[in-house]
Amino acid sequence: xxxxxxxxxxALLLGVTLDAAAQAKPEVLVKQRQAAMTLQGKYLGPLxxxxxxxxxxxxxxxxxxxxxxxxxxxxxxDGFDASTKGEKSxxxxxxxxxxxxxxxxxxxxxxxxxxxxxxxxSGDEGAIKAQIGxxxxxxxxxxxxxxxxx
Amino acid sequence: xxxxxxxxxxxxxxxxxxxxxxxxxLAKAGGCVGCHTEDREGATPxxxxxxxxxxFGTFYGPNITPDQQAGxxxxxxxxxxxxxxxxxxPDGANYFPSFPYPSFTRITDSDLKDLWAYLxxxxxxxxxxxxxxxxxxxxxxxxxxxxxxxxxxPGPFQPDPAKSGILNRGAYLVxxxxxxxxxxxxxxxxxxSKKSRYLAGGKLPDGKGVPNxxxxxxxxxxxxxxxxxxxxGQTSDGDVVAESMGEVIRNTTSQLTPPxxxxxxxxxxxxxxxxxxxx
Numbered sequence: 001x002x003x004x005x006x007x008x009x010x011a012l013l014l015g016v017t018l019d020a021a022a023q024a025k026p027e028v029l030v031k032q033r034q035a036a037m038t039l040q041g042k043y044l045g046p047l048x049x050x051x052x053x054x055x056x057x058x059x060x061x062x063x064x065x066x067x068x069x070x071x072x073x074x075x076x077x078d079g080f081d082a083s084t085k086g087e088k089s090x091x092x093x094x095x096x097x098x099x100x101x102x103x104x105x106x107x108x109x110x111x112x113x114x115x116x117x118x119x120x121x122s123g124d125e126g127a128i129k130a131q132i133g134x135x136x137x138x139x140x141x142x143x144x145x146x147x148x149x150x
Numbered sequence: 151x152x153x154x155x156x157x158x159x160x161x162x163x164x165x166x167x168x169x170x171x172x173x174x175x176l177a178k179a180g181g182c183v184g185c186h187t188e189d190r191e192g193a194t195p196x197x198x199x200x201x202x203x204x205x206f207g208t209f210y211g212p213n214i215t216p217d218q219q220a221g222x223x224x225x226x227x228x229x230x231x232x233x234x235x236x237x238x239x240p241d242g243a244n245y246f247p248s249f250p251y252p253s254f255t256r257i258t259d260s261d262l263k264d265l266w267a268y269l270x271x272x273x274x275x276x277x278x279x280x281x282x283x284x285x286x287x288x289x290x291x292x293x294x295x296x297x298x299x300x301x302x303x304p305g306p307f308q309p310d311p312a313k314s315g316i317l318n319r320g321a322y323l324v325x326x327x328x329x330x331x332x333x334x335x336x337x338x339x340x341x342x343s344k345k346s347r348y349l350a351g352g353k354l355p356d357g358k359g360v361p362n363x364x365x366x367x368x369x370x371x372x373x374x375x376x377x378x379x380x381x382x383g384q385t386s387d388g389d390v391v392a393e394s395m396g397e398v399i400r401n402t403t404s405q406l407t408p409p410x411x412x413x414x415x416x417x418x419x420x421x422x423x424x425x426x427x428x429x
Contacts, residue, residue, distance in 0.1 A: 041387055149392055
């Protein structure tokens with residue numbers, strides 16, 4: 001009995017501890033998710049310029065940035081916790097009202113970023129540029145319905 | 151003399167016929183492909199099917215390839231010109247103003263002929279149109295008469311002699327072909343553009359924000375920033391534009407010649423600054 005109680009207590013404590021770690025303050029969560037997206041912009045921006053022919057194509061930079069983007073593409077989402085609804089940001093209520101669609105939009109971006117990593121390895125400039133475009137489009141798809149435009 | 155006459159006749163004929171290559175560029179500047187193409191990968195361009203959601207219901211862009219049944223293969227050039235200039239179908243019925251003829255009416259005759267020549271050169275697609283899905287009573291086409299009477303002024307663009315050629319070109323690209331105001335000018339409850347708020351942005355009826363394109367906002371950005379944005383869809387800090395404008399950038403603004411893009415920006419910088427819409 002005692003040992004069972006200990007297990008349950010331990011599990012509860014662990015749960016609380018993990019939860020506390022995940023549950024940063026809402027304003028911190030907003031800041032963190034915005035930071036993740038800022039970095040996505042940092043590493044996607046030069047690729048967009050290459051895809052449009054505004055900057056010289058550099059396969060190495062594409063490979064490196066694609067790797068970063070794949071990881072970064074997973075980062076913002078747990079920052080859209082329901083506790084952040086009241087925080088000042090461009091996040092629209094649709095994020096929580098249409099959670100399924102929001103999830104799909106996240107996955108679209110994650111998939112495109114992962115695909116960019118694969119295509120970047122191929123060295124096929126045309127395919128890489130097309131995939132850069134598809135990745136940017138998946139960012140814009142999410143901004144369309146879930147971010148307040150101004 | 152005879153040679154000159156022949157040459158003149160040949161040129162005259164070329165103009166009368168319309169130039170498909172010029173028309174292709176004009177179709178890009180007009181963004182036709184957006185509403186007239188399904189929103190899925192591998193969709194046939196200009197074969198119709200895009201859904202446009204509005205407070206009045208959902209409109210579907212029709213097939214404008216030269217297919218005899220599904221498209222506009224049976225139209226004459228005059229039918230086409232009348233459709234864009236007056237918002238009237240070949241059978242005389244009114245188009246709903248989801249087709250932005252309040253802007254397209256300003257396209258010049260010679261550009262309309264070139265556009266027509268281009269559309270005639272497309273491969274026909276048999277993709278069937280779907281009817282609009284409109285809320286009561288907006289499906290009543292005759293109501294469009296009243297709408298047109300209130301909000302529609304037909305007639306081609308007239309260059310302002312007091313302004314430079316560049317500004318006039320920019321005005322033509324923004325007001326006529328680009329139909330920027332269809333989204334960037336707020337509308338009243340009947341869906342008419344608020345002329346006093348031309349290009350001042352605000353909210354679309356679905357609540358999405360649209361930026362102010364007058365100098366009030368644009369003065370904050372350099373020409374280079376704006377050009378880069380209209381060519382890549384990204385701002386200098388790497389932010390990616392939302393997809394409704396992203397599509398316009400891919401289809402239209404990134405396709406403009408450098409002088410046309412300059413003219414577009416010069417015109418936007420020259421219009422009267424209007425304050426942001428109250429939130």
